[in-house]
Amino acid sequence: MLTAEQNERLTRVGPGTPMGELMRRYWHPIAASVELSDDNPTKEVRLLGEDLVLFRSAAGEIGLIEPSCAHRKANLSYGIPEPEGIRCAYHGWLYDIHGQCLDQPSEPEGSRFKEKVKLKAYLAEELGGLIFAYMGPEPAPLLPRYDMLVWPGVRDVDVCMLPCNWLQCHENSLDPLHFQWLHRYYGGYVMNRKKPQAERDAWNLRTLTKGADHHKIGFEKTSYGVIKRRLIGDETEEDDNWRLGHPVFFPNILRIGINLQFRVPVDDTHTLHLMLNWRALKDGEEQPGVVPYQEIPVYDEDGRIKGDWVVGQDQTAWIIQGAITDRTTERLGVTDIGLIMYRRMLEEQMQVVADGGDPLNTHRDPVENEIIMVPCERFEYPGYEGIPGGPFKDIVVHNDVEAVLSGDGVKRPEFVK
Ligand code: FES
Numbered sequence: 001m002l003t004a005e006q007n008e009r010l011t012r013v014g015p016g017t018p019m020g021e022l023m024r025r026y027w028h029p030i031a032a033s034v035e036l037s038d039d040n041p042t043k044e045v046r047l048l049g050e051d052l053v054l055f056r057s058a059a060g061e062i063g064l065i066e067p068s069c070a071h072r073k074a075n076l077s078y079g080i081p082e083p084e085g086i087r088c089a090y091h092g093w094l095y096d097i098h099g100q101c102l103d104q105p106s107e108p109e110g111s112r113f114k115e116k117v118k119l120k121a122y123l124a125e126e127l128g129g130l131i132f133a134y135m136g137p138e139p140a141p142l143l144p145r146y147d148m149l150v151w152p153g154v155r156d157v158d159v160c161m162l163p164c165n166w167l168q169c170h171e172n173s174l175d176p177l178h179f180q181w182l183h184r185y186y187g188g189y190v191m192n193r194k195k196p197q198a199e200r201d202a203w204n205l206r207t208l209t210k211g212a213d214h215h216k217i218g219f220e221k222t223s224y225g226v227i228k229r230r231l232i233g234d235e236t237e238e239d240d241n242w243r244l245g246h247p248v249f250f251p252n253i254l255r256i257g258i259n260l261q262f263r264v265p266v267d268d269t270h271t272l273h274l275m276l277n278w279r280a281l282k283d284g285e286e287q288p289g290v291v292p293y294q295e296i297p298v299y300d301e302d303g304r305i306k307g308d309w310v311v312g313q314d315q316t317a318w319i320i321q322g323a324i325t326d327r328t329t330e331r332l333g334v335t336d337i338g339l340i341m342y343r344r345m346l347e348e349q350m351q352v353v354a355d356g357g358d359p360l361n362t363h364r365d366p367v368e369n370e371i372i373m374v375p376c377e378r379f380e381y382p383g384y385e386g387i388p389g390g391p392f393k394d395i396v397v398h399n400d401v402e403a404v405l406s407g408d409g410v411k412r413p414e415f416v417k
């Protein structure tokens, strides 16, 4: 359990809070590139407790500025893009991507008033079909070039807006055991009641391996975050699941095989769950020009959180903990060693920021940032086809914390034969 103060420090992300200040040292995806189109060149966004307007100028530059025009406060999401920036719908004041007012058409000729008008503005950059924002002090660190954002391949983006705090979403990444229960058992239970036999059977097969009983879990601190490891079913410590594990990028990204999951803190009680999916090009396939984007509903027709897909089950678990998990009354067990370690890392890194330093997994060396590749289980690295672990095949396990679990109590939905 945590004290109320500790829980507040870990979960509150608004301006001036310790976690908000830590989060402002990172680039966060806030939209897919295709969302800013000719038809719709602006988007209202909210990030780290601040409302903002994202826009693409007629020259193609991306701006991220405070939403209200300095003149009479009209919302600039109704603005008109021009080559220099965005022009307010109400009386035509023009702002560039730095928030500087460039034109006040009806002020007297020669007036220098516009020079004194500047809106708050943040940095925005595009990579891999996503638009990322940086709201911290300058000079900004480099936008991390995670491999799936950079490799040639086919990408698409799924997003869900969730009514809960970012940390309960991300703590789930430090909790391998939940696969056995939430996905295998609860997921099977939902499918059993909702889906036809063929879909149930397919689900059952999909969750058979990873949903086996967990015998051991382990967590290793790395320069980019954590490697999460699990030993399940009949696997040995030579298996990918144990040796390579899953990467968890600090502070709020999970990598699973071909999928990067960003848990973007919108405010204290909302999280944008943004998933970037990637696959290698097939022989002769051309690199697609655009990265499609879709918003996935969180709730079913019956108003319940969707439990018929893996991420929907994860989201169920996050949302049903409440808007902000009450960590003052929780009772953690040995299966929770990973998230306990992660909370300490968050505390340490909040202190690094308070002391004026660069926190974990911020990048300033362009050579090192050219492409960020890390070990990941059961993933075929481009250029290393057929070699499990690719460039990381010889990885040696150095867990910082480990726990042996009983492995008992694997419960399966009734339909499972
Ligand atoms: S309110 Fe924007 S120009 Fe008047």
Ligand SMILES: [Fe+2]
Pocket: 178, 179, 183, 310, 314
């Ligand atoms: Fe999960």
